[in-house]
Amino acid sequence: MQKTNERDVLITAFDMFMKNVYNKTTTKNIAEECGINESTLFRKYNSKKALFHAAIEYNFTNSIQLDFDTFDYSGSMNDCLNRMLLSIFKLLCSTIPTYRLLIKVNLVDDSLLLFIKEKIESYKSIYINYFDGLKSRYSIVDLDSSTIINMQFGTLFSEVFKLDSSNITNLEVMKESIQPYLLQLNRIMEKYKNECEI
Incomplete structure (x- = not known):
């Protein structure tokens, strides 16, 4: 399933970081789960760490x-x-x-x-x-x-x-x-x- 909007990418990333922990989660896995190219992730988020921070920020803000x-x-x-x-x-x-x-x-x-x-x-x-x-x-x-x-x-x-x-x-x-x-x-x-x- 293709998840191209930022909300879906951040939710998917957060869930994968929670399930697999940071070191075992790859941007390639996140991109695959979202149905997008890994390069698309890196255009928006310069690094795995930047994606991790964005996912935490989004989840924290929207879960409350x-x-x-x-x-x-x-x-x-x-x-x-x-x-x-x-x-x-x-x-x-x-x-x-x-x-x-x-x-x-x-x-x-x-x-x-x-x-x-x-x-x-x-x-x-x-x-x-x-x-x-x-x-x-x-x-x-x-x-x-x-x-x-x-x-x-x-x-x-x-x-x-x-x-x-x-x-x-x-x-x-x-x-x-x-x-x-x-x-x-x-x-x-x-x-x-x-x-x-x-």
């Missing part, structure tokens, strides 16, 4: 889909926190294939790592703004939204990384995984809410 229904303030504080943590967990799950591939390969330059960091930070800022809204809605002060969201990203990332690939998209596993963090975050919010009422 935020559910904007998450950022609704309806329901209880627990409902809002549950939606937020589940959304963060799903976002992190969608990034895991990229991280696993990066761990396998030591060819990542600083510009690619900076790109990934900036993407994650832009998503964090959305959650920070949402958490600021929750604090306002429940009259909670003296609780730093940035710190809370950074803590959630860090702890949930470690939980996501523990999952095997068969469970990474299982919604029940996700819900179960966030429960201890939801309970703790609710305790923190209630503590600050009660202190504000005193």
Whole structure:
């Protein structure tokens, strides 16, 4: 099957790098899988490394889909926190294939790592703004939204990384995984809410 558009080439390349690792994946194999000449790949990507970086960047950018229904303030504080943590967990799950591939390969330059960091930070800022809204809605002060969201990203990332690939998209596993963090975050919010009422 001929895959001549850039999207298909990058998806195919990413999948082959994931399956075969970098050293065992050749541009010839990628070109064959796409039904194009290897020279066509080199016209667009000057090297295998450039194709690898483009595939990672494309996958990372396009695998993340935020559910904007998450950022609704309806329901209880627990409902809002549950939606937020589940959304963060799903976002992190969608990034895991990229991280696993990066761990396998030591060819990542600083510009690619900076790109990934900036993407994650832009998503964090959305959650920070949402958490600021929750604090306002429940009259909670003296609780730093940035710190809370950074803590959630860090702890949930470690939980996501523990999952095997068969469970990474299982919604029940996700819900179960966030429960201890939801309970703790609710305790923190209630503590600050009660202190504000005193």
